[in-house]
Amino acid sequence: MEKLQSLRRKIEKIDLRLLDLIVARLRLAPQFARVKYNQRLPLRQIGRERELLERYKLRAKRKQMDEKMVERIFKILMHASLKEQEKFLKKKI
Numbered sequence: 001m002e003k004l005q006s007l008r009r010k011i012e013k014i015d016l017r018l019l020d021l022i023v024a025r026l027r028l029a030p031q032f033a034r035v036k037y038n039q040r041l042p043l044r045q046i047g048r049e050r051e052l053l054e055r056y057k058l059r060a061k062r063k064q065m066d067e068k069m070v071e072r073i074f075k076i077l078m079h080a081s082l083k084e085q086e087k088f089l090k091k092k093i
Contacts, residue, residue, distance in 0.1 A: 025077060029084030036085070037092070043085045049078055 036043055053071055060070035 026084050029081045030088040033085035033088040044082055
């Protein structure tokens with residue numbers, strides 16, 4: 001049982017680091033929104049999303065990870081960033 005608790009603590013530490021990274025990523029969203037707004041660019045840039053997803057899936061494959069899972073995770077992150085950008089622009093306008 002001690003081994004299980006030790007493993008759980010390791011996973012929890014990793015999860016908390018992941019959470020901190022997600023927060024840091026989302027905090028960049030207003031800056032992205034501002035730049036895109038000033039340059040009259042759409043918030044969602046599908047070509048860029050596809051390019052990144054392909055790059056991340058290739059990296060996942062090299063690390064013997066499930067490419068579809070990695071794609072799903074990053075789609076969620078991209079969607080969350082887009083929503084934060086939209087929220088920022090609604091406040092700005």
